[in-house]
Amino acid sequence: VDVTIREALNMAMDEEMEADDAVFVMGEEVAQYQGAYKVTKGLFQKYGERRVIDTPITEMGFAGICTGAAYKDLKPVCEFMTFNFAMQAIDQIVNSAAKQAYMSNGDMNVPIVFRGPNGAAAGVAAQHSQCFASWFSQCPGLKVVAPYNAEDAKGLLKAAIRDPNPVVFLENELLYGTSFPLSDEAQSKDFVLPLGKAHIEREGTDVTLVTFSKMVGYCLDAAEELAAQGISAEVLNLRSLRPLDRDAIINSVKKTNRLVAVEEGWPQCGIAAEICAVVMESDAFDYLDAPVERVTGADVPMAYAIPLEKMSLPQVEDIVAAVSRTTERKMYGVA
Amino acid sequence: VDVTIREALNMAMDEEMEADDAVFVMGEEVAQYQGAYKVTKGLFQKYGERRVIDTPITEMGFAGICTGAAYKDLKPVCEFMTFNFAMQAIDQIVNSAAKQAYMSNGDMNVPIVFRGPNGAAAGVAAQHSQCFASWFSQCPGLKVVAPYNAEDAKGLLKAAIRDPNPVVFLENELLYGTSFPLSDEAQSKDFVLPLGKAHIEREGTDVTLVTFSKMVGYCLDAAEELAAQGISAEVLNLRSLRPLDRDAIINSVKKTNRLVAVEEGWPQCGIAAEICAVVMESDAFDYLDAPVERVTGADVPMAYAIPLEKMSLPQVEDIVAAVSRTTERKMYGVA
């Protein structure tokens, strides 16, 4: 069957709530309104106000409350209407959730999921368009996940809810309504995907495109175009940004000898920067036939107008251009 | 003369307050207590409660208040007791300060400085030891500065206060009491250092060490050790993390052909990762005789006990080891 990302996320929460009374959902408009983006649709009707809880617009407060509930072995799914608003709560996420297991020398589990849409949407300007992938991925103690398709959405969210550690789960608003196939296996209530493992979405031999979230689709489109040009691109969907699946990246580079890292967020200190660094400090470096390329969001706040918005975000043609450079270029031998 | 970093920062604020009534200092314990780390010593006595203002422990609130005051053309110096607490206020810094010039299409200047100690101190454990350099440096609209020595501290803070844009000014608690020479020129009230420009602290020919803040000192120590081994290391003090002085990095690499990026913060998506990426996507890459190396904080929350703390932070020997690898290694030619 085909399901939308919205439905896949909803199934994940529904199944985990059904299986475990400790799981609850809290956030703004998640209950009676059915979710600002309808991701929690039906859960309030099914599980009632004990387990599906509308909050006031107080992110710092309810993120802290969810964290405390997790200290007591509940399994909160804390929804941020978007991750832009999670900035108000980021101290709770990093200091009260992520660091506690370590600070308590293992006395305290914090089994919580912080989820919601992250990054650019459409026509919502600078304050509502930031990508927080790299910030969260920097923090030991957190796991950070970013699904692309419906199987990712369902399998990773279920795994995140079951995980005994704090997980930041970065969705993409523009994908909520997109449909993807869900295999028989993925329809099962037992279906989970492992956190920390990347997934090869498309095999290829000439160049590796490493990316996550919505940009996986762009990379698949670029791979399609490149195929027409006779270039075989492998598309690696990171799925997890922390732990980062270094081996998957390294192995793919060893196979294709070329790497383009793609993300929507701002360039400086982004995920793509980390990928450059990972390659620099692994033996994959020696397999490179061209320097690693980054394709990233432009280094500007997001504007409202459509043409500016488009210029601010990676387009398929940018990915194709980067690949073309890596495949044309040969490394200067040094020795 | 020799002055401590504490004194240099104090001089910068004092001089700018004297020169411009629009400059004021606000933060916790900055006035009557003379600053938690005594950086604002004497300012309250000299400028009174109108311009040196003690706040309640409400970072989100007073960061917002300072930002609003800047909208009205005042020039706030907003002190965070440490940047760990600025996480509570990060939405104000990023959304209310950094993005406003752009969002208003240039209608609004936000001439504000957010300053305070950043990163690891001594024996204060995980919640009080985080480095926020890469997070802030990711955000267009902000300038991000990290001084090392007394001239940096004075010249950059004065420049930051005069700058009509929001500046995040990252100090290091462990350096507050360290003395550095202050040249005649730097003693002048007119002395400012340009934001966005790196500084070569030590010239060298065999390898470039790029770094900032306290690690500049470690790199200088490493350079000393390396000199004894016959390796000439150039030490580049970034001073600004945004804008990043790409040209300085690139030019130095072109000269030395080897690069080691050093920082105290967590590795993933850090400043050193960005430096790897900058080199990947510039012609400096072709000049590399070895892959860029990173030396960073360990990927763990900061523990309290001394041995663990030490293992978590880069040591001079780690820098020397990285340099040794780059100088021993030759690039595998590909072509």
Added chain:
Amino acid sequence: SEASITVDFPGAYTAHLGDEPAATAETNKTELLEYFKTMYTMRRMEITCDNEYKARTIRGFCHLYDGQEAIGTGVQAALSPEDSWITSYRCHCIALARGGTVEGVLAELMGQSHGQTGGKGGSMHFYNKEHNFFGGQGIVGAQVPVGTGLAFANKYKTPLGEPMPVAIGCYGDGAANQGQIWESMNMAALWKLPMIFCIENNQYGMGTSISRSSCNNDYYTMGNVIPGLKMDGMNVLSVREGMKHVRDYVSQGNGPMVVEMSTYRYHGHSMSDPGTTYRNRDEIAAMRQTRDPIEFVKNLLLEHTDATEDELKAIEKDVRAEVAAACDRAKAGSPPSSIDELVGNIYLDAEGKDVPQPYIRMPDYEKSIRA
């Protein structure tokens, strides 16, 4: 000079820890016509936004102010131009009150380069520093500390003992629960800042009614030890008189005040919200019938002045035509699409001029911009 009219509105005020102002206002025909015209222009502009949104010439989040026009209008009538104003994303009409034009607002919403913010901000982000208007802010609650900073600056710049320009920070009943607002109130009270915390209580924050979001629905008492005043926010005169009273109090160095405007939004929260699942149509209809702020002024004009239905109809017709023409002009523009527009104004010099950056990385780094 013109005949003065006295309008009484008993029960419009409820005070917390302070005096209620007299529930009466002096006005006249000219003034009432002006309010009528202003509010009707606001209303038409918002309805135009609605239509244009449906026609897909406007996109993204879009929050309309219809129903709440008396607040923007009455506050503007009470404040001086030196007073500073900041509000939330529900800001089209405040932009208008503070020096904006219908064309500038609509063009912005259409993402045109001649929009008030050059197409950078869209619906949620208007500014007019010259007119002391500081946004148009998108993060719930965040504008309130910032507004308190405007008050701080106003105090800072005023010689001790003189009356100060004030600052007003407007926010919703949903926002009112944000902790940073409490933090700001505390500092405003400690430092006696000329700050007005103005809650536009339109009964809902998105789909959440006030009883589900706040343990205290007497918003004007939310300052606890800080005085508060609740006023009828559907009556431009009660807003004006109440705000004059409040302005006077805070500008004299007595510290801040908390204002609750009792009001209602006719539209859903934003264009994606039909606004009818969490409240019923009867409630909305009743509001429109009994408390509409424009009808209120219309009735005053008809009852207390020599204005006629025809006269008012003519004004309405003019306003509609003006708004329609403004909309056409807005549409006739074109969106910013140059690299200069994309990368300009990220950093400014002291005069507010763009400072080109040494290097701005573009998605394809080969297209990156160098100064």
Added chain:
Amino acid sequence: SEASITVDFPGAYTAHLGDEPAATAETNKTELLEYFKTMYTMRRMEITCDNEYKARTIRGFCHLYDGQEAIGTGVQAALSPEDSWITSYRCHCIALARGGTVEGVLAELMGQSHGQTGGKGGSMHFYNKEHNFFGGQGIVGAQVPVGTGLAFANKYKTPLGEPMPVAIGCYGDGAANQGQIWESMNMAALWKLPMIFCIENNQYGMGTSISRSSCNNDYYTMGNVIPGLKMDGMNVLSVREGMKHVRDYVSQGNGPMVVEMSTYRYHGHSMSDPGTTYRNRDEIAAMRQTRDPIEFVKNLLLEHTDATEDELKAIEKDVRAEVAAACDRAKAGSPPSSIDELVGNIYLDAEGKDVPQPYIRMPDYEKSIRA
């Protein structure tokens, strides 16, 4: 059985929106001796910290609790072990009250691997999940929403209508201004959580006196529409009886309550603060003389029971010896210094066991750890 003693302490309580409990307690010699011993142990432990800090065996931030011992002791006496407790960085004595040992605390402060938190946390971070103690939190204010989450969980797990285990979140007068506390109070009230917001008002937040940090110094009224109770925090019996009253109220589903403990810290804020620039020595001396919580119990014992000065002196001597011995044992340990200790417990499995990570990058990447 043992003779019961009635102790009256008129004026110990002030209520906001609720009843004052009777200012009286039943107790007996055994109980009083226990409190005496507990509090004296806390006192000696904190003084030992001070000495050891000066001897440089303890470093970093170190916040002492001496002066405030009656609160930790009285709260513990009032609560049940199922009740959850969270506090700030000023947590040594709460760690003790909740299952910790002097040795465990001191060893932690000395950074030893046999410290209560294995040398990971230091002075500010103690935990004891088994004893329902959740930190030991370093960020001012942050523990209060988290504490409210403990209350949420307690309610969640209790069948409707049954009395709930409660949660208490302790914080200072300085922290009390944090907005996230107000946010938590609002949600706790809306959802009727069994939450005690407990302000330890020791008159200063670092160097800032309450009158400079809060526009409202009646902290027990800070919940506004939420009931509050102020109590003498230097009297272990008033704390105990007051807390029983509060516990009862919140555990029954009546919603949260705000408690203000009137207290004083003898030491400076932390070891780097002499604590004498913003308050004078007379003030401290007067507190010690007239309100010391240990002297209070000592006097009760001497006046109301057959305890003798010698008996109490002997207990003090024992305690001093025990603390000194614990300190020696603490010192005899060694700090964690293995890679396993460095990289363990960043992630846990459902049983709370360490989950080794595939790759942990070390400063020198060649030394990075692989699972």
